Amino acid sequence: MIVLFTDFGTRDPYVGQVKARLAEHAATQQVVDLLHEAPDFNPHAGAHLLAAFAPVFPPGCTFLAVVDPGVGTPRHAVVVQAGGRWFVGPDNGLLSVIAARHGDARLWRIIWKPEGVSPTFHGRDLFAPIAAEIARGDFPADKLTPIDALDVEFDAGDLARVIYIDHYGNAWTGVRGVPQNAHVSVAGERFLHGESFGLVGKGEGFWFINSVGLLELAVNRGSAATTHGLAVGDPVQVQRLN
Structure with missing residues (x-):
């Protein structure tokens, strides 16, 4: 199962493009639209929402999480494994609360740079293919490198x-x-x-x-x-x- 959590909204073409890329790389995976109205440009609020939603979903599922006002800048992209679930998204704090609330969290930086990646749409071109590989059970070790900490870490308290x-x-x-x-x-x-x-x-x-x-x-x-x-x-x- 791939769970989508974004601030893309539903009136624009962005969600459809992400789903098309997921269908291309993980055709057998169920895709769940959790939320596409996360507060715009606000990874801090999104981080707390995501951490609250995640436990409702079964272990083993993969979250594709994109609230990414810094897309196209030198900010990094990451994969987090926490509480038996996978999370793929930007290293801007969005995944930091869920990581900090689980003592078993493991972290990787995405080092893969796909050909033709759009500087404004990493959700489709970078995060979606990685999430698809993880969801179908093909961990992309050649596209990731382990890290000890995220670049941006929000307070994991209330x-x-x-x-x-x-x-x-x-x-x-x-x-x-x-x-x-x-x-x-x-x-x-x-x-x-x-x-x-x-x-x-x-x-x-x-x-x-x-x-x-x-x-x-x-x-x-x-x-x-x-x-x-x-x-x-x-x-x-x-x-x-x-």
């Missing part, structure tokens, strides 16, 4: 900021493991805890732990982002009580 806003207007944060009695506030507004949408009144704001273990802010049958003016990057205050 990120107390909004990291994603879904189409409902729910605001995901990079905070995990919050007890129900915690005080949570953002943009000057206090949110009370609720287990789920149907357990709070229509139009009421609340926070909950979502299906991938992250603290999420929502308004029942409404948009937390619109109601409270929330955006990716906004700080979130979480006070854990004794």
